[in-house]
Amino acid sequence: MARSTSDPEVAELNAPEIAEDLEDLALSDDYALNPEFVEMVVDAADRGDIARLRELIAALHPADIADLMGFLSSAYREVLAPLLDTDTLADVLSELEGAVREDVLSQVTPEALAEAIGEMESDDAADVVDDLGDEVRGQVLAAMSDVDRASVEASLAYGEETAGRLMQREVVAAPQFWTVGQALDHVRGAGEDLPDLFFDIYVVDPLYKPLGAAQVSRLIKSRLDQPLSEIMEPVTEIPVDMDQEEVAYIFDKYHLISAPVVEAGGRLVGQITVDDIVGVIQEESQEDMLALAGVYDAEKGASIFGVTRSRFWWLLVNLGTAILASSVIGVFQGSIAKLAALAVLNPIAASMGGNAGTQTLTVAVRALATKELNAANLLATVWRETAVGLLNGVAFALVMGLVTLVWFHDPTMAVVAGLAMIINLFAAAVAGILLPLAMEKMGFDPAAATVVFLTTVTDCVGYFSFLGLATLLLLRH
Amino acid sequence: MARSTSDPEVAELNAPEIAEDLEDLALSDDYALNPEFVEMVVDAADRGDIARLRELIAALHPADIADLMGFLSSAYREVLAPLLDTDTLADVLSELEGAVREDVLSQVTPEALAEAIGEMESDDAADVVDDLGDEVRGQVLAAMSDVDRASVEASLAYGEETAGRLMQREVVAAPQFWTVGQALDHVRGAGEDLPDLFFDIYVVDPLYKPLGAAQVSRLIKSRLDQPLSEIMEPVTEIPVDMDQEEVAYIFDKYHLISAPVVEAGGRLVGQITVDDIVGVIQEESQEDMLALAGVYDAEKGASIFGVTRSRFWWLLVNLGTAILASSVIGVFQGSIAKLAALAVLNPIAASMGGNAGTQTLTVAVRALATKELNAANLLATVWRETAVGLLNGVAFALVMGLVTLVWFHDPTMAVVAGLAMIINLFAAAVAGILLPLAMEKMGFDPAAATVVFLTTVTDCVGYFSFLGLATLLLLRH
Incomplete structure (x- = not known):
């Protein structure tokens, strides 16, 4: 008799091995979900093959099911969510966040949710209940046991992002x-x-x-x-x-x-x-990094319009500062009309100031977050950063002067470009270190929106120093 | 008899209370080292009051002694380091990093070091030995027990930043x-x-x-x-x-x-x-954040010249790209000579592209690091980011067109400014998502230096589209 997988005896013998194979297939070498596995899930869902879907899900750790939900569109999540048993649903919901979690929550019955929440640690349970809409929350809380409900309500009484929310109430x-x-x-x-x-x-x-x-x-x-x-x-x-x-x-x-x-x-x-x-550590350092770039929490798992809107406001503020900086150029429009070469060199000092200032700013934001920067070394740090700014200012003044000389064969213009570089890299260092310190002092997040202020300073100082010096030294006559 | 702290009996009675007070004084409310406490250490060291220094150190957790070392200059570290007992020295060395650790290591005898290293977990011990200069390392290893030496050498046989280095060999x-x-x-x-x-x-x-x-x-x-x-x-x-x-x-x-x-x-x-x-998590997410801003590891605890040199190279690359972008403006020098207003508006689309591209880039770098972005959702992500870029491009084209109309009373110039905005925000989105993906694909760190490529794209496209369209639509005659 030829071996065939349709032979029931052979199939049974191989069953544990096949399950094992699915597990191997689920993750790629770097422990991320395998794109081919996601394909298999999509195919099975398209065919309406529920038995196969159950088999595929069974091969995954809850953390990987959560990743899978993130990769799928809402229509596929709706097929998968009801297939999870109570324990798995509890684990998967604890792993999910943002818009994807809200979506999955809307696809499960209040009764199944109440059961799953009862299985969670008190901190995760509170988190999930907090994410529910008012109406569903009422239904879910009503369906929970008295003990579970009391525990969730006690957790929710603490503020978001506090120790009370983060803790589990179970201790020995x-x-x-x-x-x-x-x-x-x-x-x-x-x-x-x-x-x-x-x-x-x-x-x-x-x-x-x-x-x-x-x-x-x-x-x-x-x-x-x-x-x-x-x-x-x-x-x-x-x-x-x-x-x-x-x-x-x-x-x-x-x-x-x-x-x-x-x-x-x-x-x-x-x-x-x-x-x-x-x-929490992952979250907080991500927040700082994204805030420096002007990306906010609202964006997580949001639709294209949601993301567009979330980024629009940051860009609008940046447009305002770009126009402000351009108005500095506007003051010198007469000089540019006389000597168009100024418009060519004008952005360079400003751009260098923006980059140098961002270096200083990022170091300061990290040092504040890890408390390596405080009153004990404040003066030394400010001194170090401004000294670094001045030294690199002098170094790049020489480089830029030389480049200008070679490019435009005008020694005076080379001096102007060099001086503008020193002035702006110094201003960048001062702004890069003092802005986050001032934000922190005033009780604001030193990462949020500070870059906008910084580039306003470096653009305006960069344009003003270069065009101002050029007007003074090159166009006096 | 009047109560007096110089009365030996009273002083003895109060001793535990005084020690307690020092501990309270050491940390401020936010668990960071209190600047006043650092002042007290500096004062005691200036007076050469070793007994007082011992008392002050005794009030600190090793993690706080490590922080203290970071706040002090090398001369003060040299006074403090020999005062630490073997266990404390072991803990403090495990906490320290970079230039500060190297400095403290140079201030302790090889024998004291050998003893302290013997007290560490195998991962910390290997780390410290790795930081020693060749000569001192030989002396320290020679002074260690055979068992300790073998354990350290086994750990050092594994590559840096691998599981082998990170693990402790002690298991149950x-x-x-x-x-x-x-x-x-x-x-x-x-x-x-x-x-x-x-x-x-x-x-x-x-x-x-x-x-x-x-x-x-x-x-x-x-x-x-x-x-x-x-x-x-x-x-x-x-x-x-x-x-x-x-x-x-x-x-x-x-x-x-x-x-x-x-x-x-x-x-x-x-x-x-x-x-x-x-x-490790703190370290890796810091690395990404700092790399995006062009700040590198070499800088940790380095001198002013060290920091200046470390940042110089990044800024030099940026200068190169700024000059490249300026040469695009150079191509249109003739247009600017005819209409100086172009120089005023020219930086705006470029600046907006840089900001929008950085948003996209930062999101992509984080998603790659957390493996939320991979082959399974690659196309969807690229589509989403470019769609967001186009939508915000259209939104800001309208805003910018209006601003230009009010500012320069020239409808054609308003159209040029608007079109340049759409083109550059689209280019920024494409570059912001594809550049980190390409870096990752080629085996490079997607955070390192990617911003340089990005701003090169957004500056060049921004300048070229605005000045090119202006030359075409405004200056044809």
Whole structure:
């Protein structure tokens, strides 16, 4: 008998192997979702082959299903979403964000949503409920168990992007007079009531204030009769209203794995673990990078019109500053009419100032975010940046002077181009370091919109110094 | 008797309180080092008051001592470095980076260094040894114990920024036939030979290949007679030569706490924990952000001349492209001589193209780094970005046309300014999305130097379309 995959016995024997093959196929070598796999999903959906779709989804980790949702259009998401079981839906929803999540949320029944939310950790659950429209939110909350609903509502009571939102309410706590053995017995007895995964047992006083933390790995290395108070280590308490960026800074700085979250009176109300922080760090540094380029959150997963609108405003502000800078050129229109070569060289000092200023600005924004720049080294930093600006100004004045001489055979014009370069690279350095410091001082995000102010300064100073000096030195007669 | 702090009895009673006060004083509300505290250190060093310096240092976490080193000049570091005990020196060196670390390394004796390195985790130890000059490295390695030296040399054998460098060689492994109780007994017996902190026990086959991992928190929740194979979960194996950026991507995507590192044959050789990854994520996203602005690693902690030199090259490339763009204006010098107003409006479309292109570019660089952009959604993304470019092009053509009409009362010039805007915002979108994709495809970092190419395109197209159309439509006669 010839081997054939339609032979039921052979097919059965091969079944685990076939599943394995799908898993291999799902991801490319760099652990990103394989485009061919996405093709297979689209094909199966087009054919309406639900059994095949289930098989394909089963081969994916929830994080990859979330990626898949991002790659598909809404019509395909609508086919896939109802095929996810409760646990998978819970995991996938926790992974999704922005417009894609909102879309998937709209494709699941309130009852299925309520069940899935009940399976999530309290921070993820609150996040998802927060994303629901008012009407659906009411239906979902009504369909949830009392305990789940109370937990979600308690999380939502904390402000967005605070420690209270980020924390999970599930913690393991023990009184300080317990021994290692008592703590281990308690954990083994409590079983399912504990967090899925935890790294520390918090030692608390009778008022439930944290006194320290016993690392679980330390716990299992210790003698059973040793008191917890002997093996516990000091903890860094996170106030429940602390901004998540601040929480991430503390985790990164002190290499924390988990930290207790306390309310105003010092009572333990939850914990934050480092795996939540990884996401926050990614988010915050992305935000800075995108804000410097004038791209905002609103854009995530938005439609073409949404993205166009979101970018329009930043570009409109830039148009305003470009027109302002051009009006500086307008002042010297008479000079240009006499000597058109000025219009050719005019953009160079301005462009160099923009680039040099952006270097300084970006370094300052990063240093402020990582707190490497503060009052202790403020003057030294300002001095360093302006010195760098002046030195490069002199260097490029020589280069530019030489280029001008070769290009236009006019020594005076070469001097003008060189002087404009020194002036503008100095101005760029001063603006590049002082603008973000001033924004921070006034309580604004030093990354947002600062580039607009910077290029306004470098364009105006660049045009004014070059055309002004040219008018003075070349066109006096 | 009057209370006085010089009274020895009172002073002793207050001692713990005073130490506590110093700790409070050390950090400001935002957990950054307090500038006043840095002042106190400088004052004590100026007075040569070593006892006071020791007291001040004792109030600081090693991460804060590292920050302090960054704020101080080399002369002060030289006073502080020898005051650190072995454990603190080890922790501080692990925290430091770049030029500041090299400076501190040069201020400690090879013997003290050898001892401190012996206290570090293997990844940190290799990092520090790698930073030493050849001569000192020989002395330090000679002063180390055979075990420590072998461990450092094994780590250094792996390439920089690979999983092999990032991992610690210390792991807890157990055969699959063990029960929970046996694993716990083993850990309690091994005591000090185990890693300080661990989150998983890796279950291995007789060839030491990982079969799964039992989370420590799961372990202590389970019955003692349960086999490890029942509670273990699948692991994501990290090949020892994987790039650290890739490792960070996997940790972030699958929310890993720790992962086994395997060599080519699949044998377990170490583990990477999420606290190492937090640093990598910070580093990699900083690198992208700084690279987009033309700021490079070389600059970290460098002198004014070092920073000037590091930025010089980027600016020189930019000067080249600015001159190239200006030569486009040069082609139309005759047109400008006839109508100087062209020089006034000329920079606007170019500037808008630069800004719009940078938005697109930044979004593309982030999407590539987080693998949200790949072959599966390539065409859709390119289409979306060019559509956004065209839409905003039309919107700003209207705005710019109106502005030109009001400013120069010339309808034809308004049409020229509007058309140039559409053409350049479209070109900016195409360049902004295709340039990073092309860089990635050719194996280059899509963040590095791409902005230079982009602004070359937007400047040249901006100038050419505006001045070209003006010459054609306004100056035909």
